[in-house]
Amino acid sequence: MKLTLGSTSPRRKELLEQVGLTFSIRTPDVDESKIKTRDPIEKVSALVKLKAAFLPFLSDDEVIITADTVVSYKQIIFGKPNNKQEAFTMLQALSGQTHVVYTGVLIRSKTKQKLLVERTEVTFFPLTKAEIDTYIETDDPYDKAGGYGIQGYAARFVEKINGDYTTVVGLPVGKLCRALVAFEAEFSTD
Template structure:
């Protein structure tokens, strides 16, 4: 359905994430993949969605010149917990520490999406609250050793084993936690196509 609005547009997804590729296919969007290397560093004073908004827009800025029919989409996800951002852990030990800090706690997952055309930049975000049960050291150890926590903000994937056994409640969008608030992508692309 959405593709009928986008027939005169070329959607460029600037993400290497297989999950995001899957979501775009499931939304019925024809898209090209073009990932450009960006050093994901943000000013230290930023908090919460200001961080993910900044990083999503930073990724979009790598696309300097766009044709009038092109729409570039970038996104960034952070976990916000105890007044700090948990990005992708650099080591397995750091991943374990992150998961221990979220055990028996509620944290926020914030995903921002940037839409860039030849004439405008739109940045939107969505926040979901996620609560973990008390995770045992053995459960954390098992997950970290058998999955790939280093490529995920907050060191976990909600769709993986730790999500199955550890998450007791979600307030918001499951898809935001997976890295793409699909409802925002759908609504904004239709707005852009009509404008």
């Protein structure tokens, strides 16, 4: 079984490397704005399927992993901010509040697929305008759902989490690895 990560996320790449998986990387070129649903589970599910559909198989034993993460707060989905104002607005909304991070993962071969959707609650400390302003002056918020990366500078904003940390980073590696073991067992019996 040859693993392919269908993602440009350096954090997903790093997480897979940390757990010792060998994989190649291919980049799906999709327009994420086509997925209009306001339900976070439907959104990440649709996005991972869309990404996988844009990656043709290179071999019969290839297994493609695609993932997507969104932040949900008060029935609003926060994707990646496009500019400083969007980042500021997102972080201001999350300040002192609990929000939910959803990460969807699709494991797909030529003959089968497995969808995982994981959720983790994250509570931020109340943030000052100065804290948010300092953070949005960095490059960090702009390639991350909700405008923050829990694994970097923004870790100082987090009061607590309820759930899997790697789900917030962008790939629930524990669940993914267990699913891959089952997937490989099924794969080898075909």
